[in-house]
Amino acid sequence: xxxxxxxxxxxxxxxxxxxxxxxxxxxxxxxxxxxxxxxxxxxxxxxxxxxxxxxxxxxxxxxxxxxxxxxxxxxxxxxxxxxxxxxxxxxxxxxxxxxxxxxxxxxxxxxxxxxxxxxxxxxxxxxxxxxxxxxxxxxxxxxxxxxxxxxxxxxxxxxxxxxxxxxxxxxxxxxxxxxxxxxxxxxxxxxxxxxxxxxxxxxxxxxxxxxxxxxxxxxxxxxxxxxxxxxxxxxxxxxxxxxxxxxxxxxxxxxxxxxxxxxxxxxxxxxxxxxxxxxxxxxxxxxxxxxxxxxxxxxxxxxxxxxxxxxxxxxxxxxxxxxxxxxxxxxxxxxxxxxxxxxxxxxxxxxxxxxxxxxxxxxxxxxxxxxxxxxxxxxxxxxxxxxxxxxxxxxxxxxxxxxxxx
Amino acid sequence: xxxxxxxxxxxxxxxxxxxxxxxxxxxxxxxxxxxxxxxxxxxxxxxxxxxxxxxxxxxxxxxxxxxxxxxxxxxxxxxxxxxxxxxxxxxxxxxxxxxxxxxxxxxxxxxxxxxxxxxxxxxxxxxxxxxxxxxxxxxxxxxxxxxxxxxxxxxxxxxxxxxxxxxxxxxxxxxxxxxxxxxxxxxxxxxxxxxxxxxxxxxxxxxxxxxxxxxxxxxxxxxxxxxxxxxxxxxxxxxxxxxxxxxxxxxxxxxxxxxxxxxxxxxxxxxxxxxxxxxxxxxxxxxxxxxxxxxxxxxxxxxxxxxxxxxxxxxxxxxxxxxxxxxxxxxxxxxxxxxxxxxxxxxxxxxxxxxxxxxxxxxxxxxxxxxxxxxxxxxxxxxxxxxxxxxxxxxxxxxxxxxxxxxxx
Numbered sequence: 001x002x003x004x005x006x007x008x009x010x011x012x013x014x015x016x017x018x019x020x021x022x023x024x025x026x027x028x029x030x031x032x033x034x035x036x037x038x039x040x041x042x043x044x045x046x047x048x049x050x051x052x053x054x055x056x057x058x059x060x061x062x063x064x065x066x067x068x069x070x071x072x073x074x075x076x077x078x079x080x081x082x083x084x085x086x087x088x089x090x091x092x093x094x095x096x097x098x099x100x101x102x103x104x105x106x107x108x109x110x111x112x113x114x115x116x117x118x119x120x121x122x123x124x125x126x127x128x129x130x131x132x133x134x135x136x137x138x139x140x141x142x143x144x145x146x147x148x149x150x151x152x153x154x155x156x157x158x159x160x161x162x163x164x165x166x167x168x169x170x171x172x173x174x175x176x177x178x179x180x181x182x183x184x185x186x187x188x189x190x191x192x193x194x195x196x197x198x199x200x201x202x203x204x205x206x207x208x209x210x211x212x213x214x215x216x217x218x219x220x221x222x223x224x225x226x227x228x229x230x231x232x233x234x235x236x237x238x239x240x241x242x243x244x245x246x247x248x249x250x251x252x253x254x255x256x257x258x259x260x261x262x263x264x265x266x267x268x269x270x271x272x273x274x275x276x277x278x279x280x281x282x283x284x285x286x287x288x289x290x291x292x293x294x295x296x297x298x299x300x301x302x303x304x305x306x307x308x309x310x311x312x313x314x315x316x317x318x319x320x321x322x323x324x325x326x327x328x329x330x331x332x333x334x335x336x337x338x339x340x341x342x343x344x345x346x347x348x349x350x351x352x353x354x355x356x357x358x359x360x361x362x363x364x365x366x367x368x369x370x371x372x373x374x375x376x377x378x379x380x381x382x383x384x385x386x387x388x389x390x391x392x393x394x395x396x397x398x399x400x401x402x403x404x405x406x
Numbered sequence: 407x408x409x410x411x412x413x414x415x416x417x418x419x420x421x422x423x424x425x426x427x428x429x430x431x432x433x434x435x436x437x438x439x440x441x442x443x444x445x446x447x448x449x450x451x452x453x454x455x456x457x458x459x460x461x462x463x464x465x466x467x468x469x470x471x472x473x474x475x476x477x478x479x480x481x482x483x484x485x486x487x488x489x490x491x492x493x494x495x496x497x498x499x500x501x502x503x504x505x506x507x508x509x510x511x512x513x514x515x516x517x518x519x520x521x522x523x524x525x526x527x528x529x530x531x532x533x534x535x536x537x538x539x540x541x542x543x544x545x546x547x548x549x550x551x552x553x554x555x556x557x558x559x560x561x562x563x564x565x566x567x568x569x570x571x572x573x574x575x576x577x578x579x580x581x582x583x584x585x586x587x588x589x590x591x592x593x594x595x596x597x598x599x600x601x602x603x604x605x606x607x608x609x610x611x612x613x614x615x616x617x618x619x620x621x622x623x624x625x626x627x628x629x630x631x632x633x634x635x636x637x638x639x640x641x642x643x644x645x646x647x648x649x650x651x652x653x654x655x656x657x658x659x660x661x662x663x664x665x666x667x668x669x670x671x672x673x674x675x676x677x678x679x680x681x682x683x684x685x686x687x688x689x690x691x692x693x694x695x696x697x698x699x700x701x702x703x704x705x706x707x708x709x710x711x712x713x714x715x716x717x718x719x720x721x722x723x724x725x726x727x728x729x730x731x732x733x734x735x736x737x738x739x740x741x742x743x744x745x746x747x748x749x750x751x752x753x754x755x756x757x758x759x760x761x762x763x764x765x766x767x768x769x770x771x772x773x774x775x776x777x778x779x780x781x782x783x784x785x786x787x788x789x790x791x792x793x794x795x796x797x798x799x800x801x802x803x804x805x806x807x808x809x810x811x812x813x814x815x
Contacts, residue, residue, distance in 0.1 A: 210436065210438035254435075266791045267791075270731040270733070270734045270794070
């Protein structure tokens with residue numbers, strides 16, 4: 001398995017999904033996973049082998065700024081190189097290429113474009129089937145634009161060369177078909193899920209003491225948790241917030257996360273004159289992160305394009321119903337959500353206002369969504385993947401046999 | 407054109423501004439409603455007021471006052487004017503009694519005049535006249551208590567000045583007021599005279615000669631400056647070359663000496679030699695701001711309908727109120743005024759006043775964020791956004807404390 005991050009060194013949902021998926025897979029018989037990552041860290045994982053695929057001679061990699069900024073590679077001989085995200089992806093490809101020479105495996109499973117070329121290299125070396133797991137494509141991340149052509153090229157090539165593609169939602173499957181002309185029968189939809197046993201429950205004391213005091217005074221809290229990047233549609237949320245606050249002044253918007261839009265969003269909330277009602281916390285983990293959902297009366301995920309949207313499941317687990325954009329995959333798994341087009345600021349404001357005004361709406365919504373959440377299981381996802389693995393390993397074996405016979 | 411009578415005096419009016427704000431610590435939404443200690447950063451953090459005060463006392467207040475005391479004792483003609491904010495006086499009382507004593511010692515020579523201003527170094531004049539007058543009164547009482555002087559001349563925070571302020575100061579009984587000698591206001595006139603503000607009769611206006619002041623405050627240590635190195639005899643030769651001037655208003659931050667310009671730049675040597683070089687020429691002297699106003703007639707009236715300040719190339723309030731974050735946060739703060747004052751909760755009122763200090767809004771300035779220059783030098787925060795978030799979280803906590811007392815916010 002090739003991935004880019006695992007908790008607690010994750011920047012978002014990708015790491016969580018990989019972790020929980022692998023955990024479910026290893027519970028099945030006959031599955032051993034070696035998970036290769038581009039960095040060295042102790043994840044305290046015992047159900048699979050986690051390997052840092054570092055370039056030869058590299059002693060340490062220093063993250064300068066965010067996960068998607070350039071990193072400094074420090075070599076044992078003392079020299080240093082800076083690599084941007086594309087460069088890091090190339091370093092990972094080379095490192096994995098070197099590592100697989102000493103490994104035996106049956107199948108290669110790679111998560112998102114950053115690991116796709118490494119997957120292709122492993123396939124070229126071993127002849128093993130390659131499964132690409134698509135948590136997002138470049139058009140999602142670009143927030144409606146075409147995105148980076150270098151990335152699209154990697155995706156296009158990899159989708160063609162892969163033995164099979166796994167998409168986290170039908171939404172994503174459609175986009176892969178549209179953007180890359182990949183036939184639908186090569187793409188399997190495997191919804192993400194959530195391992196509720198892994199989630200630390202809320203305790204009696206919420207860390208947002210101040211927001212609790214506001215709620216006791218009749219205020220309502222609307223939360224978004226996520227990376228502050230163009231894909232997430234947060235500018236529209238702030239414009240909608242402006243309309244909501246005008247009608248329901250006792251509404252606080254809690255924006256948890258950071259990203260390249262962080263400063264712009266702070267400035268925009270000031271320009272809109274709603275700074276008193278918008279709270280920015282920066283990136284949070286652990287209890288602060290959990291309590292961000294726990295304090296919410298409504299969770300809003302207004303993404304311009306969201307392949308899945310794991311945070312919605314987390315929100316529901318911790319007690320908040322969700323308003324999601326229609327451009328979000330999670331809506332295929334949870335039907336009991338409010339829905340709005342990501343660009344429709346007026347309707348977004350309309351639905352948020354309704355939710356903060358009417359407790360019966362949010363309570364009913366959450367009650368039903370929670371029933372749906374309880375039905376979800378990574379076990380189903382794992383079964384689908386094992387079926388896929390078996391199919392492709394069998395095909396590969398028969399191809400080898402045929403080759404030997406000829 | 408008038409020519410000065412033989413034997414007429416020509417004076418340097420040196421005015422130094424002493425100020426330290428209560429910087430807000432890294433104050434998060436998780437603190438709001440829990441901890442009300444906005445200004446109590448850990449000692450080793452960037453925002454620690456105690457650490458910064460002690461550092462500046464060591465590098466600037468103590469060594470500068472030691473030299474000033476020596477110069478004042480040696481030259482009875484040497485005079486200095488100073489404004490010292492209430493927030494820095496409190497911090498000196500708490501964290502550097504020795505530095506506070508050194509200020510008292512120079513004032514005790516009788517050659518130092520204290521200038522009036524707001525206790526909290528605020529922009530209250532532009533938001534609440536009642537609050538502004540209260541802070542001016544607090545400052546007056548603090549100065550009387552510590553120095554035994556009652557200020558006669560007023561300066562507003564950041565030298566923010568307009569006709570309304572002059573009118574107010576005139577009615578309040580001040581004999582003088584200070585402003586930036588900005589070209590757009592002076593037009594063809596020179597800052598080196600006493601003026602009278604439009605719409606007033608009694609009060610007089612002293613305008614900063616920003617070129618000469620900035621030669622000392624900003625350019626002194628700049629080795630790329632064509633006049634570097636600036637010596638006291640070179641500087642006084644420039645002043646002596648102005649035959650008609652009566653008063654050279656050299657207004658600057660006190661912290662110019664030893665903090666903005668380090669000891670290594672030679673700034674203290676410059677200060678030590680300035681009096682003797684200047685007094686070498688007969689007729690040259692030093693005056694406090696009051697003495698200059700008493701000694702010279704107003705040459706003309708000055709009309710300032712729009713607010714000017716002493717900051718940046720714009721000389722307006724845009725460094726404090728130029729962007730939406732600054733305006734939002736200051737409006738949020740002043741919107742609480744009536745409710746805060748009505749509580750009679752002195753700790754709450756004082757915290758609210760400390761948040762009015764103009765520095766908080768200066769830290770949110772985005773004008774030069776990308777260049778990382780002078781504004782970044784003065785800010786303890788990595789970004790203006792961080793400053794804004796800390797401030798707004800403190801604002802939220804103020805509203806929490808109001809609600810606790812049953813006040814609707």
